[in-house]
Amino acid sequence: MAIIDITFPAKILRVLGLPESSPRRTQLKVLKKLLRKARFTEFGQQYRFDEILLSKHPGKKFQELVPTYNYNKIYKDWWHKTLEGVPDVCWPGKIKFYALSSGTSEAASKYIPVTNDLLRGNKVTMYKQLFSLRNYEDIPVKSIGKGWLTLGGSTELQWDSVGFYAGDLSGITQKKSPIWFQAFYKPGKKIAKQKDWNKKLADIVEKAPQWDIGFIAGVPAWVLMCMEMIIKRYNLNTIHDIWPNLAFYVHGGVHFEPYKQSFDKVLAKPLTYIDTYLASEGFLAYQNEQNACSMKLNIGEHIFFEFVPFDEKNFDSDGEMVDEPETLMIHEVEEGKDYALLISTSAGSWRYLIGDTVKFTNTDKCEIVITGRTKHYLSLVGEHLSVDNMNKAIQLVSEELHISIPEFTVTGVPHGNFFAHHWYLACNDNVNSEQLRYLIDEKLKELNDDYAVERKSALKDVFLDILSEEDFLTFMRIKGKMGGQHKFPRVLKGKMLQDWQTFLEQTKKPVN
Template identity: 45%
Template sequence: MAIVGSILKRLIDLRDNLVSEPDAQKAQEEVLQKLLKTAKDTEFGKHYNFGAILESVDMRKTFAEKIPYFDYHKLEREWWYKVHNGEENITWPGRPPYFALSSGTTGKSSKRIPVTSEMVEAIRKAGIKQVSALSNFDLPPDFFEKEIMMLGSSTDLQKEGDHHEGEISGISASNIPFWFRGYYKPGEDIAKIEEWDERVQRIAENAKNWDIGALSGIPSWLELMMKKVIEYNNLDNIHDIWPNLQVFTSGGVAFEPYEKSFNALLGHPITVIDTYLASEGFLAFQARPETNAMKLILDNGIYFEFVPFKAEYIKQDGSLVEDAPVISLADVKEDEDYVLLISTVSGAWRYLIGDTIKFTDVSRNEIRITGRTKFFLNVVGSQLSVNKMNDAVQELEENFDIKIPEFTLAAVRIDGEFHHHWYLGTETDISEEKLAEALDESLKKANKNYRVARSKALKGVKVSKVHPEMFPEWNATNKKKGGQVKMEKVMNEEKFAEWEKFVKKNKSKFL
C-alpha cells in the first residue's frame, strides 16, 4: 500500500467529515449580501443604490427588480469599458489583476473578463472542495500519489500595464499552490508554450517520464493530445504509457458527445468527473459517483439566479428579453431548463453566462449543463436545444456503431425553403442520406416542436460528413488551438457560409 497516498486520502476523508454542508438558501443570501456590501461604493453600486437594496425587506427580490440583465456585451458597453480603460472602482472595488480572454464559441474577438484577487481565491477554494469530494469516489490510496495532467491554455500570461491577460485555465494554473506543483504536469516550462502544436509535441516527448493518474481539460483537445502521445510513442492506447490513469476531469462542456471517441483511446474504463469552470468563475463540480450531475458551489462568491428557458424569453442573439421572469434557488424545479445568471466577486452582475442548465436533484443542488442560449435553433419554430442535438447524435453513434465527436449545423435556405444542414465529424462509410434520415427521425421522436416544424416550415435535413479534425482546424483559423476553445454547435447563415468555404478549401488535407 502506498503510505503517502493513504495519508493524503485519510486527510481528505477527515476534512470532508469535519466540514459541514452549508444551508443552501442561507449561503446564497449571505453571498448576495456580501457582494452588495463590498461593491456599494463602486460606480455601479452607487448607480443602482446597493445601499437601499441592502436595507430592503426582501433583498433578493429588490435586487432582481432594480438591476437589469447583463450579457458580456451590454456590461462591457455600459461599464466594463471603463475597467478596460484603466479606471478603478467601476463594478468592483479597485482594479482586477487579471483579465480572462475568452473567444467563447462565437466570434473572432476575445472577451476580456475581469478576474479579481477575490475570484482567484474563490477558484482556489472551489478546487479544494473538488479535491475533498474525491473521498466519495472509490479511488485507491496510490491514486493520491500520481501526477495530474492539466491541459489548458498557456500559463505565459501577457503583461498589459498593471495586469496580466490570458485564458482562465492559464490564470488558474499560474496560481496553483506550491504544494501542488510537484503533482502538476506538463510542468511550468511546457505549460508556458503558447503554440498548441509545439506544447503537445513536448508533452508527447516527455510522456514516458510521467506517472499520470488524472487528466483535466476539455475533451476534444485532450483527445488530440492523447492521439499525439499514442502516435509519437507508437502505442495501442494511452494506458500503455500511463497505466495508472484512473480519472478524467472534464471542464465546462458535456462529456457525453465525446464519450465514444474518447474511450477508444483508453485501455480500460476510467472515472469521469465533471466540473464547471468558466471564464467567469468556478461554478460547480461533481461531488459523488452515483450521478454525472454537478453540485453548485453556493458559499463561494457567486450568487445564482435562473430564468426559465423558453423561446419567448430568448432573443435571436441569445440574450434575454428585459421582462423575462427570474426565480431564485428556492423555487427551481427538477428537469426544467433554465438560463443561468450569476453575480460574482469579479464585478459581474445578473450576468448571462450563456449556458442553460437543469436541476437533476434540487435537494442536493445538482445540475447538468444542457446547452447554450446562442445555440438555441429556432429559426422556423423547431426550438432545438443543444442537449436535444447531443442526444440525437449519440443515438446515431449507438445505432450505427460509429464515432461522432464533433458537429455543427445551421438553418439554411435551399431553393427558398429552410433546411437544417448538419456537418458531422465522422469517418464512417454510412451514406449521408441514411444519416440524415436517422437524425431527422430521432429529433422528431424527441422534440414535439421540431416535429411540428418539419411538417410546416422546415422542409428537410441534410448531412455532410467531414473528418473530425476539420473542427479543431477551423478553431485554429478563427480563434486558436487548445485551452478553453469550444466548437460552436449552431451557426447563423453568414458564419455557416464561411465554414463551408473553409471545409471545401481544406478537405484535401484529410483524404
C-alpha cells in the same frame, strides 16, 4: 466502499461550507456578502447596495434596483473603466487580471475581470470537489498522488502598461496556484507557457515517458488528440502502456458522451470521468458523485445565481435577452425546464448573462445539466432544438451503430419557401450517410415534440455531410482557435457559418 474513508473535522467542513443549509438561505447569504464587499464601489453606490442590504427581502430588492447585463452592455457601461486603470468600479480595488475569452463563436476577445476574491472562491470550490472523491468507489487511491496533466491555454500572460495582466484563465490560475500544487502539475511551467498549440502538444508528447500521470484535465477533443499522438509516437496499443496509473479525466465545457467511444479506443481500462463547469467568470458547478449525470451548483461560495426562463418571452430569435426579463431565484426554479444563467460574482459581474442554458435535475440538491447556449439553438420555425437534444441524438445513434462521432455542428438553411437543417459530422468509421441522416432525424423527433411537429410542416428536410475530425480541427486552426479553452460550436450562424462554408468550398468538401 469509498476510496477515501475519512470523517473530516467539523471545522474543515464549516470552512468549506459543507453541508449547506437551504438553497434560498445559502444564496441570500452569498448575495449579502457580495453586496457588503462592493457597496462603496461606483456600481454599488449607483444601485444603492446599502438600501438592498437593509431590505427585508434583499433578493427581490436586488432584482428591482439592479439591471441585467450581457457582456457588451456591462463593458460599455462599467468594465471599460477598469481597463483604463480606474479602481473601485464594480469591485473594490484595481483589477489586475483579465481572462481573455471569445466563447465558441465570437471573434473579438472579451476581457473578463478576475480578482483575488474570485480565485479564492474558485480554489475553495476545487477543494470541495476533491473532498467529494471520498464518495467514489473502486478507484485506485495511488492515482490521486500522481501527476496531473492539464491541457490548457498558455500561462504566459500579456502585460498591459496600464497595469494589468491578460490571458487564459488557466494561466492566471497557475500564476496564483499554491506551492504544493507544483509537485503534481504537468506539463510544467516551461511547456505551459508555450503559446504555439502545436509546439505545446509536440513537447508534451516528447516528455510523456518521463511522467506518471494519474489525472488529465482539458477539453475532450484536444485531450483525445494528445493521447492519440503519444500512442502513435511510441507505437503503443493504449495510453495506459505509458501511463498505467491514469484513472481520472476531468472535463468540462462540452457534452462528453459523443467522445466516449473514441476515448475507449485509446484506453486499456476505464477512466473515472468527472464533469466540471468552470468558466472565465467563475467555478459554477461540479460533479460530486461517481457516475452522476448532473453537477452540483456552487451556491455557497462566491456566486449569486438567477435564472431566466429560456423562452420566447425572454429571448428573441437570435438568442438575445430582452431588457427586462423574468428572473427567478434558486428556490423558484422547477425541474426539467431550460433556464439561462445570470450570475453576480466576487469579480464585479452583476446580474451578468453568462450565455449558457441549464436544466435542473434535482432542485433540492441544486443539481443541473448544461443544455446549451442562448445563441446555440435552432428555432427557424418553432422547432426549439437545443444542443442538449442534439447531443442526446448523436449519443443514441452512435451507440446504435457502434460508431464514434467526436465532432458535429448544425445550421439552418432555406429550402424552397421553407427551411431545413444541415448537419456536418466528424466520423472516421465506415457508415452510410443516408442511414445516419435518417436515424438522427428520427431520434430528434422522439426527443423533441416541437421538432416532430415542424418536420411535418415548415421544416422540410435534413441534410447531412460526413467529414473527418481533421477537417474540424483544421478549421479551428484557421480561425486561431487552437488550444485548451476552444470548442467547436454546435450551432453555426452569422460570420462563423460564412467562414465554415468558405472553408468547405476551398477544400472541396461537399456543401448542399
